[in-house]
Each structure stands twice: as structure tokens, then as C-alpha cells.
Amino acid sequence: MKAVAMPTVSRVAVCGGTHGNELAGIYLVREMLKKRADGTEPVSVVTVMSNSRAAQLCVRYVETDLNRCFTRAALSAPVSETSPYEMIRSQELNALLGPKASAQAVDLLCDLHNTTANTGLCLITYSDHDWICLHICKHLKHMQFPYMLDICYAKAYLCPTSILFLSAMEIGPQPHGVVRSAIFSAMQEGVQLMMDWICQFNSGMLFEGGWVDVYTMVKNIDYPRDSETHVITAAVHPDLQDRDFCLLHPGDPMFLCFSGETLRYRGKEALYPFFINEGAYYEKGVALSLARKRRVQIPSWFVNVDEPK
Amino acid sequence: MKAVAMPTVSRVAVCGGTHGNELAGIYLVREMLKKRADGTEPVSVVTVMSNSRAAQLCVRYVETDLNRCFTRAALSAPVSETSPYEMIRSQELNALLGPKASAQAVDLLCDLHNTTANTGLCLITYSDHDWICLHICKHLKHMQFPYMLDICYAKAYLCPTSILFLSAMEIGPQPHGVVRSAIFSAMQEGVQLMMDWICQFNSGMLFEGGWVDVYTMVKNIDYPRDSETHVITAAVHPDLQDRDFCLLHPGDPMFLCFSGETLRYRGKEALYPFFINEGAYYEKGVALSLARKRRVQIPSWFVNVDEPK
Numbered sequence: 001m002k003a004v005a006m007p008t009v010s011r012v013a014v015c016g017g018t019h020g021n022e023l024a025g026i027y028l029v030r031e032m033l034k035k036r037a038d039g040t041e042p043v044s045v046v047t048v049m050s051n052s053r054a055a056q057l058c059v060r061y062v063e064t065d066l067n068r069c070f071t072r073a074a075l076s077a078p079v080s081e082t083s084p085y086e087m088i089r090s091q092e093l094n095a096l097l098g099p100k101a102s103a104q105a106v107d108l109l110c111d112l113h114n115t116t117a118n119t120g121l122c123l124i125t126y127s128d129h130d131w132i133c134l135h136i137c138k139h140l141k142h143m144q145f146p147y148m149l150d151i152c153y154a155k156a157y158l159c160p161t162s163i164l165f166l167s168a169m170e171i172g173p174q175p176h177g178v179v180r181s182a183i184f185s186a187m188q189e190g191v192q193l194m195m196d197w198i199c200q201f202n203s204g205m206l207f208e209g210g211w212v213d214v215y216t217m218v219k220n221i222d223y224p225r226d227s228e229t230h231v232i233t234a235a236v237h238p239d240l241q242d243r244d245f246c247l248l249h250p251g252d253p254m255f256l257c258f259s260g261e262t263l264r265y266r267g268k269e270a271l272y273p274f275f276i277n278e279g280a281y282y283e284k285g286v287a288l289s290l291a292r293k294r295r296v297q298i299p300s301w302f303v304n305v306d307e308p309k
Numbered sequence: 310m311k312a313v314a315m316p317t318v319s320r321v322a323v324c325g326g327t328h329g330n331e332l333a334g335i336y337l338v339r340e341m342l343k344k345r346a347d348g349t350e351p352v353s354v355v356t357v358m359s360n361s362r363a364a365q366l367c368v369r370y371v372e373t374d375l376n377r378c379f380t381r382a383a384l385s386a387p388v389s390e391t392s393p394y395e396m397i398r399s400q401e402l403n404a405l406l407g408p409k410a411s412a413q414a415v416d417l418l419c420d421l422h423n424t425t426a427n428t429g430l431c432l433i434t435y436s437d438h439d440w441i442c443l444h445i446c447k448h449l450k451h452m453q454f455p456y457m458l459d460i461c462y463a464k465a466y467l468c469p470t471s472i473l474f475l476s477a478m479e480i481g482p483q484p485h486g487v488v489r490s491a492i493f494s495a496m497q498e499g500v501q502l503m504m505d506w507i508c509q510f511n512s513g514m515l516f517e518g519g520w521v522d523v524y525t526m527v528k529n530i531d532y533p534r535d536s537e538t539h540v541i542t543a544a545v546h547p548d549l550q551d552r553d554f555c556l557l558h559p560g561d562p563m564f565l566c567f568s569g570e571t572l573r574y575r576g577k578e579a580l581y582p583f584f585i586n587e588g589a590y591y592e593k594g595v596a597l598s599l600a601r602k603r604r605v606q607i608p609s610w611f612v613n614v615d616e617p618k
Contacts, residue, residue, distance in 0.1 A: 030540065031567045116484045175425045175484030177588040181544040181565045231339065235490035256490045258340045279486040
């Protein structure tokens, strides 16, 4: 595979608190904000508390999920004082970090999230040819950092901006409204390694290509529910709980009903579950998601110092 | 120690959803409510969704913590339509299950709770001579059920009613807003064993006395905070996280600051930590509680069929 030359990554944004009760990202951003830039940094980093009001209240969102407010329609909708806080905030963030998909937007955005699921560290991107994200992912693995890569073809509104490259860093398990030291440290290390990679890349280092395992989302599965009341009638089966990214075979236990009955995975294809029993997804009707794994070849990379961005 | 004769336990209440985002108790109560009593039950059980509105919204409480609304003052305060929902609800529950400390009140109340801390199953009572609770605790141990007994001299307003005997059954770790199948099953088993014990006791069985380990609360410890903003500056140290009821010695790591510094336990006495990093206690200024362990001798028990209650 031919080596690819790219412009430098000169402006980076690190966002925490897009969901106000995912505390590792919130405390990491607070720590980063304490360290004032002195102009000698090799990369310009904008650090942002995305949903500061929700973070203050320690809730996922105040009026509506901020992380669903970055569609083109939402970003161009007229807003007033009476608009939901998150609709106003998404436009503020778009002005600060974007405008989305414009030349003025930051080059790379890392949005920090936590999950109650046992995902480990997981980079989320929205295409399988986001080479920079794949290279960073490979770099994390190279450093023997525990991580899982999850690439899904979700709609682009899942992240504040979609500029040159974009990525969410998701780490679990951590209850919402709680910060666990090991999860905080993993996130801090993940962000630091990402920054190291960017600095090395910008300095002209050639990064070897290779293969990266990519988990591509196939579908969501809801909890079993009472047909009349829609109340959940089962929890994720103990044999499946915490086994994110472990292959689920047809016939494997999937749910254990509160009445005692086991319900099994009835799909025809073995797939990889992730976001198993994520707390915030009860309201979205998602008990877990399923992905297909494949190996993606990534080209060697180097910065093209002659080519203006 | 002399055997003690006691009246039968004829009316029992099982409450879930006193905190509306502690889901194991909520789903267990929903299951129990599906099974209509047919009059043949050996014990009359009242099953209650304590804070139904908070459970509907999946939040700890709507306006104020219901589990702090059972003081005598709160129960006798005049309420109107504009009073906080939980103030009204506590008086409704007192009418249904009490009145508190009266002869009409239920004999035993089991209030189901979950915690993000790794407590296992933990019975909470508010004195060290609540023999029925200690006997039930011993019974759970006898059945090789994983549990921890935690008795604290907390004020009596921590539980909906204080009648003959009262107890909260607390199980963790489980994130709030999430139900984990193994935690649900442990709670279901705990309630079933408690019911079995009551039936055996009422039938005239003599329960041997013996010794039970009792953890008595000594004090709470808050997170380190910024002196100006009061924002938390550290998380529970990884060496302490999840080690509820494991002895903490002077000098042991207690917190890991987000800046990297380790803070140690500076007490003079080795104590047993519990409710380590409980999500709901951030707002209450409690990172963990510390307890002293001691062995309490409990007398043999039998029901006095001749003695009217």
C-alpha cells in the first residue's frame, strides 16, 4: 500500500462533559483547563466543557441530548432564549470549533465519554477510512494500552463537529455520576498518547501502515418488554454482562427474565456485542449493540510539509 | 444466653424504589406486585413502590430525598398540593405502613436499595440489639449467601418506618439507572431467605443463638476539594476502590488526586470502609464511611404462641 502524505494536524479540540454525568472526561477537562497555554505547545489544543450546565447538575443533559444536536438541521435552526439549552449550546460549540465541515474547523476533535458497559478504551469514528483515527488506535495498541476500536457507520450527528477527522474516546465500565480513578487514569493516558502521536506526526515521522481490527456496528437490540406497558421484563444475562467485544454465537444466552426464563440470541451470524447494558440507553431502547469485526489495512503516513493545508 | 420468646411477625412490608434510580429493588417490587395474594400466604406481605414518580423518571428523587423525609417532624408537618412530592409521599407511606412506632405499623419492613459501591449484600439496621435482623443476617450466612452486615447508629429517619424491627437491604455494585441480572437475583434470593426465616420462626422453630459480626459506623470521609470552588480534586485510590469491608490501616492510600498525588488515611485506628465511592453521596459530601467491627452475641429465639402481640 502506497504511503500517504497529509497536512499537519495543527488545531486539536478535547471536549468533556458532552454528557454531564460522565465524570472522567469532566474531571480531565477541568484538570486540562487549569494548565494555561504558554504558547510553546507543539500543537494548539482547545479544551472545552461541552455541556457545562448539565455537568454542574451531574445529569446527562438538561433538556435534550446535546450529542444529538449536531445535525446540519439543528445547527442552522433559529434559536431564541426559550430554545432548549442544548440547542443553543450546540450552535455555540459549532461557532467555537467549526463551523462543521468548514476550513476554519479544528483538525481533530476528541470527545471524552464514559459508559457503564465494560468496553475498555474504545475509539469511535464514523467511517472505516479515517486513517488518522486508525493510526492513533494502532499507536495506543503499540503502547500496550488496553483498548478496543469501534467504528460504526452511525450518522455524523453523534459528535460535536465533523471536520477533517473526528473521534469519541469512550471508556468503561464506570457508573454515571461516579469517577473511578483507574478509568480517569486510562482516559488521561489515552489523551496523552494521542497528543504524542500528533506531535510525532507533525514533526515528520513516517508511521508504518499495517492492519487494524475494526468493529463495524450492525444493529441494536432492545430489552424484552411487556407488550402493554413497555416496561422491561429482563436484564442482560449474567453470561453476557461485561463481555463487550467477546463473540456472541447464535443460541448463546442474551437475557435473563425477572421471572427466571433465559432468552437466547436468535441471530444467524456470530457477532461482537458492545455497549452491553449502558445506563443511558434504556431510554433509547438499546440493551446492547452488535458489530462485525474485520481487519482494515491502513497505509503508511507522513506529513507533507510542502503542501499547505 | 437465655432464649428469648417473641410474638409472631405477622405483617411484613417490602419496599422498592425509595430511590427511583436503584433498579434492582424497583424491578423486584414490580415482579412481586404481579403475583396477587390469594389469602393462603403464611405471612401477609405489603409490597410498595415507595417513590413511584422518581422510579418513573429513573431519578433518585423528584424534589427531595424521600429517604430523609421520615423524621417525626416531617411526618407531622402540614402538607399541601405545593409541598415537595416526597414530603407528601412520606406521609402517605406512613399512613399505609405505620403510623411510625405505633401498634398498627407493620412488624418488619425491608427497604430495597442498590449502591455503586462493592458492598455485596448488606443489611442495615439502626441498633445493635435488633435481634430479628441479626437472626436473619445469620440465616443468610448459614445459607452461604454472600453478604455483609452493616449496623450503624444512624438517625432513625433513614428508613420509611421504624416499627418493631426495620432493615434496609443494600446490594452493590450496580450503577444507578442500570439493572444487573446477578444483583437482581441476589436481592431476590435475599428477600426469599428472609421470608423463609419469618415463616420458620412463626411456625415455632427455635433459632439457635450465636455470634454475628457487626460493623458499626464511626464516621464519614469527604473527597478532597478545592478550597475555593469546592470541586472534587481526587478520586478514591485504585487500591481502596471496591474494597468495601476490607480493613483500612493508617497510612494506606485513600485518594489519588487528579494531579497524580496519593493521599493516605491519616486516622490512628484501622477501620472498615464501606459505601466507597457511592454515586449518590457526592452531593452529600461522603466519599466513604468507616466502621468498627465487633462480634455481637445474639440469644436463641422462638415465637411465643401464647403471648398476644
